[in-house]
Every structure is written in C-alpha cells, then in structure tokens.
Amino acid sequence: MTRPVLTMEGISKEFPGVKALADVDFELYPGEVHALMGENGAGKSTLMKILSGVYPPTGGTIRLKGTEAVFGSPLDAQRQGVSIIHQEFNLFTNLSAAENIFIDRPEMAGRFGRIKWSRMVEEAQALVDSIGGGDIDVREEVRHLGVHSQQVVEIAKALSFRADVLIMDEPSAALPENEVKKMFEVIRRLRSQGVAIVYVSHRMKEIFEIADKVTVLRDGRKVATQPIGEVTEQSLIQMMVGKEVQQLYPVRKQPYGKEVVLKVKDLSLDASHKISFELRKGEIVGLFGIPGSGSHTVAERLFGLKRGTGEIEINGRPVKITSPSDAKAKKLAYVPPDRHRQGIIKPMSIRQNISFTMLPELSKGLVLDRNAIQRVSAEYMGKLRIKAPDDSQTVDFLSGGNQQKVVIGKWLAAHPDILILEEPTRGVDVGAKAEIYSIIHELAREGLSILLISSEMPEVIGLSDRVLVMYQGDIVHEFAHGEADQEQLLQRASHPRGKGGAL
Ligand SMILES: Nc1ncnc2c1ncn2[C@@H]1O[C@H](COP(=O)(O)OP(=O)(O)OP(=O)(O)O)[C@@H](O)[C@H]1O
Numbered sequence: 001m002t003r004p005v006l007t008m009e010g011i012s013k014e015f016p017g018v019k020a021l022a023d024v025d026f027e028l029y030p031g032e033v034h035a036l037m038g039e040n041g042a043g044k045s046t047l048m049k050i051l052s053g054v055y056p057p058t059g060g061t062i063r064l065k066g067t068e069a070v071f072g073s074p075l076d077a078q079r080q081g082v083s084i085i086h087q088e089f090n091l092f093t094n095l096s097a098a099e100n101i102f103i104d105r106p107e108m109a110g111r112f113g114r115i116k117w118s119r120m121v122e123e124a125q126a127l128v129d130s131i132g133g134g135d136i137d138v139r140e141e142v143r144h145l146g147v148h149s150q151q152v153v154e155i156a157k158a159l160s161f162r163a164d165v166l167i168m169d170e171p172s173a174a175l176p177e178n179e180v181k182k183m184f185e186v187i188r189r190l191r192s193q194g195v196a197i198v199y200v201s202h203r204m205k206e207i208f209e210i211a212d213k214v215t216v217l218r219d220g221r222k223v224a225t226q227p228i229g230e231v232t233e234q235s236l237i238q239m240m241v242g243k244e245v246q247q248l249y250p251v252r253k254q255p256y257g258k259e260v261v262l263k264v265k266d267l268s269l270d271a272s273h274k275i276s277f278e279l280r281k282g283e284i285v286g287l288f289g290i291p292g293s294g295s296h297t298v299a300e301r302l303f304g305l306k307r308g309t310g311e312i313e314i315n316g317r318p319v320k321i322t323s324p325s326d327a328k329a330k331k332l333a334y335v336p337p338d339r340h341r342q343g344i345i346k347p348m349s350i351r352q353n354i355s356f357t358m359l360p361e362l363s364k365g366l367v368l369d370r371n372a373i374q375r376v377s378a379e380y381m382g383k384l385r386i387k388a389p390d391d392s393q394t395v396d397f398l399s400g401g402n403q404q405k406v407v408i409g410k411w412l413a414a415h416p417d418i419l420i421l422e423e424p425t426r427g428v429d430v431g432a433k434a435e436i437y438s439i440i441h442e443l444a445r446e447g448l449s450i451l452l453i454s455s456e457m458p459e460v461i462g463l464s465d466r467v468l469v470m471y472q473g474d475i476v477h478e479f480a481h482g483e484a485d486q487e488q489l490l491q492r493a494s495h496p497r498g499k500g501g502a503l
C-alpha cells in the first residue's frame with residue numbers, strides 16, 4: 001500500500017472560549033480526493049487552516065511524507081507542498097492573471113526591482129494550460145475573467161509551487177452548476193497527477209461525484225473516515241448531525257391566499273427584456289434559471305439595487321422603488337446570494353446583527369427594549385442552530401456557514417411583507433437547511449409572500465407553490481406545485497421552446 005503523503009495526529013485547537021478541534025487524526029494519500037464534511041462550525045475550516053499554516057495547532061503533530069513538519073505561515077506551508085484555496089477568492093482584480101499567480105515572488109523580480117515580465121507570463125500560461133485553462137490569456141486583468149476562469153487562476157496560484165496537497169474549502173459555493181463540472185475536470189486532472197486533494201463541501205451530490213473518501217467532523221471531533229462507496233447520503237447526515245434528520249421539505253398545510261401582494265408588470269431587466277408576474281399573500285413562488293437567465297437581476301430590480309422601467313404594485317398600490325431603503329420602507333426584504341459582501345456587519349455581535357433591521361419595533365419610544373432584542377436574537381439563534389458560545393459573540397469569529405445563518409436570521413426576524421430569498425441555503429449544513437425550510441413555511445403560513453430564487457432544483461421544487469422558469473431574460477414557463485421534476489425544470493430552463501412552447 002502507498003504511504004500517506006500527509007498525516008495529522010491528535011490535532012486540537014482552542015480559541016478563547018471555544019474548543020474548535022479535539023484530538024483529530026487525519027490522513028491523506030497521493031492521488032485521492034478526500035471530502036471533509038460536517039455541520040456549520042464543526043471545525044472543517046479550522047483543521048484546514050492548521051494544515052495550511054494559517055494557525056498553529058494548540059496540540060498535535062503534522063507529518064509530511066513521514067517526517068514531522070511545522071508550518072510557520074501559509075507561504076511556508078506552500079513551499080513545503082501544501083496549498084489552500086479559501087472559501088472566498090483572494091485575487092487582485094485589477095492585476096493580470098499572471099501577476100496574481102506569481103505575486104510577491106522574488107524569482108520573478110529582475111534587477112532594479114523590475115519584474116521579469118515575459119518569464120512570468122510564460123510560466124503562468126503554462127501552469128494555467130496544464131490544468132485545462134487554455135482559453136485564458138494570463139495577461140488579461142482578472143476582473144475581465146469569468147468566475148470559472150478566476151477560479152482556475154486561483155488554483156494555478158495555489159499550484160505555483162509544486163503542490164503535493166491542495167485544499168479546497170467550499171470551492172463550489174460561488175460557482176453555478178455548469179462551472180462546477182469544469183472545476184471537477186481540473187480536480188480529476190490534478191488527481192491523476194498524484195496530488196492529494198481535500199474537498200470541503202456541504203453539497204452531497206458533489207461529494208458522491210468527485211470524492212474517493214470522506215471524513216466527517218462533528219463538534220470538533222472526528223466521527224469517521226470511510227471510502228465513498230461505503231456511505232450513503234442518509235448515513236453521512238446521521239454522522240454529521242448525530243441523529244436522523246426528519247423530513248427535509250415540510251408538507252404544505254395551508255393553501256395561500258387570493259390577494260395579490262406584489263404585482264410586477266413589464267419590469268425591465270435590460271434594454272430588450274421585460275417580465276411580469278404576481279405574488280399572492282402567503283405564497284411561495286420559485287424563480288429558477290441557469291446562470292445568465294436574469295433571475296438575479298429580478299431581485300436587484302425589485303429591491304432597488306438596479307434601475308429600469310416598469311410598474312410595481314404592492315397591495316394594490318403603485319410604488320416606486322429606486323433604492324434599498326425605498327424597498328425596506330415598502331416592507332420588502334432581500335437575502336442576497338453573496339452574504340459576505342452584503343448584509344452582514346462582521347465586527348458586531350450576533351445579537352446586534354439579528355436585531356438590526358427591527359430596532360424601530362424593538363424600541364419603547366427612544367429606548368431600546370433590551371429584553372425584546374434578546375428574546376428575538378435568542379429565538380433565531382436557536383431556530384437556525386447558530387453555533388457560538390452565546391449571542392454576544394462577534395460575527396467575525398463565526399464559521400462561514402454560521403455567518404450566513406446570521407444574515408438569514410436578521411431578515412427572517414424583520415417580518416417583512418415580501419421576502420426575496422436568493423440561494424438561502426448556500427453553504428449551510430443539512431440540519432440547518434431543514435430548519436430554514438420549516439421557517440420559510442411557517443412564515444408563509446403567517447401570510448408572508450416569498451420569492452425564492454435558487455439554483456438548487458430540489459429546493460425550488462420542494463418548497464414552491466409555483467415555479468417560474470427563466471431563460472435569457474424571459475419567463476418561459478410556469479409549473480404548478482407538484483408538476484415539475486428536475487429534468488423538466490432543467491429542460492425548460494435551457495430550451496425555451498421545448499414541448500408545449502413558450503409561455
Ligand atoms: N478566529 C476564531 N476565533 C474564535 N472562534 C473561532 C475562530 N475561528 C473559528 N472559530 C470557532 O471554531 C469553531 C469551528 O469553526 P470552523 O470555521 O472550523 O467551522 P466549519 O466546520 O468550517 O463550519 P462552516 O461549514 O460553517 O464553514 C466554530 O465554533 C467557530 O465559531
């Protein structure tokens with residue numbers, strides 16, 4: 001049997017007040033894709049940050065090809081053959097791809113501090129080509145590249161030293177489905193070159209498609225490592241959550257009302273595309289489209305982030321929404337897909353973030369009602385299973401998924417009339433997913449109207465009363481509840497004039 005390229009033994013990590021990891025063993029073999037799974041806050045990112053030299057462990061040892069290794073910094077780890085790609089891209093968008101790949105590298109500096117430009121371009125291009133990015137011109141500024149190409153640059157950067165181990169922390173979170181396929185091709189290529197790849201993800205489907213082995217963490221401890229052929233989705237969930245998760249999609253108990261709460265007529269998405277639709281009281285309408293279909297623009301237009309023409313009526317009255325504060329005043333709320341950049345105030349506590357949008361309601365005159373604030377914050381912290389010592393914890397120190405839950409909690413707690421949810425469960429673990437779905441249903445039952453924009457087909461199908469399908473800036477089909485399956489949905493979303501013709 002081959003020897004492991006890397007071994008972690010008895011790793012523990014303590015942060016003030018938090019034991020993030022306890023006595024974790026982890027082994028990696030050359031040429032394997034090793035999935036790392038666990039609920040939000042289980043310790044996945046922390047383990048990978050220790051492995052890549054971001055933090056020292058509180059205890060335990062790391063062995064690289066049999067000899068003990070200490071990684072003083074990410075650069076140090078990279079030099080020794082371990083590279084990490086973090087959840088968020090770390091690229092300078094106004095520099096070229098080549099500069100990003102070889103940033104700060106002394107061997108690329110010539111005399112008088114001048115960069116050896118042609119050598120850098122040549123080597124960067126070779127690297128990008130070797131992982132299947134032949135259509136990328138590395139002289140191009142990163143901001144002109146598509147999201148997959150940016151990721152290829154990110155991977156090339158990680159591989160710019162010879163990497164034995166490549167860690168990818170939720171690499172697919174920012175990628176649409178078709179781009180995930182391309183990323184898998186890159187991963188398979190690296191695997192065949194003998195690189196050991198750690199793949200951190202919450203997406204079951206991906207794990208079964210790409211991984212050879214899976215390790216599950218729960219509450220900072222290792223539950224098990226198993227070959228992918230020996231686990232099922234159900235057994236993985238059980239290992240992660242520690243118990244059976246009941247039904248993921250709740251059964252809709254009550255039909256929605258008749259009143260039209262939101263009426264959109266000829267809302268322009270760009271110069272040549274306009275859409276119209278209605279949302280009733282307590283109704284959940286799914287909006288599904290492949291990337292570029294315009295579904296994201298619908299949210300931006302409704303929430304006043306982008307201007308254009310068209311009519312919007314709320315509760316029968318024509319309204320003008322030209323800014324997010326207009327939208328908020330009209331009782332609209334929007335959970336954006338990119339929650340790291342929008343919607344969260346990282347230096348503030350969980351409690352402050354959750355109660356932020358409802359401070360007016362939680363005040364008695366000019367005085368804040370601290371008990372009410374605490375109640376609301378505790379309620380959503382519990383419902384969304386936000387993992388932290390308590391709600392005074394600064395959001396900055398939460399795990400990625402728990403930060404997302406805070407943003408969702410904040411908007412759910414705001415009790416709007418119309419809620420636009422875009423990718424509400426991206427990066428969120430299965431247990432919390434079930435909770436979020438049941439909260440969505442509860443809110444709809446209370447009369448909240450929800451526009452659900454999501455690229456996860458099971459989610460759109462499982463939650464929506466109706467599904468609108470978008471293709472290239474138009475609504476091309478409407479499915480009633482229970483009418484759509486994944487195949488039909490995808491067909492409509494990619495071929496507007498399939499069976500039955502356009503709507
Ligand atoms: N810098 C930090 N300071 C304090 N606590 C931290 C810090 N980084 C992580 N933690 C805590 O350590 C625990 C593990 O977090 P980690 O980021 O490793 O989780 P994760 O498994 O990656 O979760 P997710 O799926 O949400 O990304 C969490 O309770 C988190 O709040």
Ligand SMILES: [Mg+2]
Pocket residue numbers: 044045046399400401
């Ligand atoms: Mg993480």
